[in-house]
Amino acid sequence: MSSKRDVRILLVGDPGVGKTSLILSLVSEEFPEEVPSKAEEITIPADVTPEKVPTHIVDYSSQEQDEDRLQEELAKANVVCIVYSVDDEDSIERITTFWLPYLRNCLGEDHRTPVILVGNKTDMLDFSTMETMMPIMNDFAEVETCVECSARTLKNISEMFYYAQKAVLHPTAAVYNPEEKELTPQCKKALTRIFKICDLDNDSILKDDEVHLFQRKCFNAPLQPQALEDVKSIVRRNITDGIIDNGITLKGFLFLHTLFIQRGRHETTWTVLRSFGYDDGVLLSKDFLSPRVQTSLGSTTELSTQGIQFLKMIFDKYDDDRDGCLSPTELQNLFSTCPVMPWGSDVNNTVCTNHNNWITLQGYLAQWALTTLLDVPRTVENLAYLGYHYHHDSQLSAITVTRDKKIDLDKKQTSRNVFRCYVLGTKGVGKSTFLQGHLGRNLRYIATLNKEHLSSFTINTVQVYGQEKYLLLHEVDVSLCDMLNPTEMNCDVACLVYDSTNPRSFDFCARMYLKHFLDSRIPTLVVAAKTEYQAVRQDYELTPAQFCSKFKLPPPQSFSSIDKVNREVYIKLATMAAYPNLKRLVHMLLVRQNPLWLEEKFSHMKDVVMKEENGYLRVGIGVAVLAGVGFVLYRILRRGS
Structure with a gap:
């Protein structure tokens, strides 16, 4: 090869x-x-x-x-x-x-x-x-x-x-130093990475089954049992600690390749290196690291089932204590086959963590979902570093490219699993608190965080009609909001946050909606933050409720995280993103209102459903409304009263 x-x-x-x-x-x-x-x-x-x-x-x-x-x-x-x-x-x-x-x-x-x-x-x-x-x-x-x-x-x-x-x-100079009679540093580094990838259970030993898999992957031929025993015998005779518990250690693995080269069998080492994507300079080639993901306008990128399974396998491999979380050491070990640590210190405030602030499996997968949506070339590259190709032909099988969002809107259905929400509001309204609330964190917990390590993103799973979806919240820099053009505001759902205690807060939300979302098909939700305090009248020609009613938006959603975080607002945002055509029906079912409001709006529900075109709405929503809406409304009415 x-x-x-x-x-x-x-x-x-x-x-x-x-x-x-x-x-x-x-x-x-x-x-x-x-x-x-x-x-x-x-x-x-x-x-x-x-x-x-x-x-x-x-x-x-x-x-x-x-x-x-x-x-x-x-x-x-x-x-x-x-x-x-x-x-x-x-x-x-x-x-x-x-x-x-x-x-x-x-x-x-x-x-x-x-x-x-x-x-x-x-x-x-x-x-x-x-x-x-x-x-x-x-x-x-x-x-x-x-x-x-x-x-x-x-x-x-x-x-x-x-x-x-x-x-x-099979050039010698790149892999072997004849004066020192040892492998070059670059070759040692590459072979060490290969060893870690092939050490499937992360016990620092290549057992017989791992060696046989390595042999088939690199040389497309089985290794006879006696041949393997002969190899182990050579290692035992020449170095100590090359064989432990009848398995080959990293020291033994490097010794074998040194021996191959010294005996003129450079091609053996080069076959291994090239099987793992290395070029003549013993560097991972660009073609290997970055196969191009073909995307089209309006499409997004997500992890495929194969990609998720691989990432779960890597998580389990490095979760040494089997606690379902990655400690800082375990996380460093997981990414030890990468040239640099791809996740910064803000990742712990971007995804779910445990009480030690260690990333959970849920948070780990969420961070990968975030990267795949926002920067798929980076995901593809990191999958290569982690050894994805050792189990699959190409990193491309780890990526799913969704169809154009316009097609989803026209057909009123989507197979997407990751949705992006822009969170807009003036400074101090509580956007960061709102983002951290998505991770289940209340104000007391947020007060303990290092503000320099807060991220402008948070991502977590949300149940939408019994299906698990990822909702990615993106806090948009307020200084850029007025300069952004409509195409740069292309998200799945928008969240306009205002401070209910600041009379000048809602004006910004109204301006942002009229400029960026009025003529778009992006569903928008207005959120009143800090509702644990006494609300004040907003200095705008319309109250937030009147504004929402005028532009056929869901009523303003109250949000407070002083103690327990209410997840309803995140469920609502995810549902609006997944089913933008249902925005009037959805907000009625998901936003808790008083009984009089429900009585007023319920009379319009029939028209909303009947006006929808043929498709899954008439089948799915129609049946759901006829069979269950009475019970749902009954429970909402009881809570409201």
């Missing part, structure tokens, strides 16, 4: 060292008696190469090509073979005095193009030049290996080109 589509091998070296002869001997499998000054570019099809990758072999001749052409070819090459003649000390010396410095000058001092040293004409000598090459390999990190061969006898010809191909597909 390789990220390369093809491999381009460039042969350079002094005149007469046998570059052209090597190419022609490979192609014809015999030594050419007449050798041209330069061989034409050769393309070897993928099906005849060991790595199944098309390979282009390019010859350079100083007789036919100038230095500009050489630099062009160097820039295009994936690997450079510096050919020298084993019986020519000058050509050997020029490796370090000219060719390697020249490559660095052209490609950069820290260039990543691998170099193979190729000693040709071994048929002319009885001894090897490998000892001479070792210091060069140590001094120049870009030199992958050295191969001695003979174009005349065909010795090691195919091996030479195989090593060149291998240097491109």
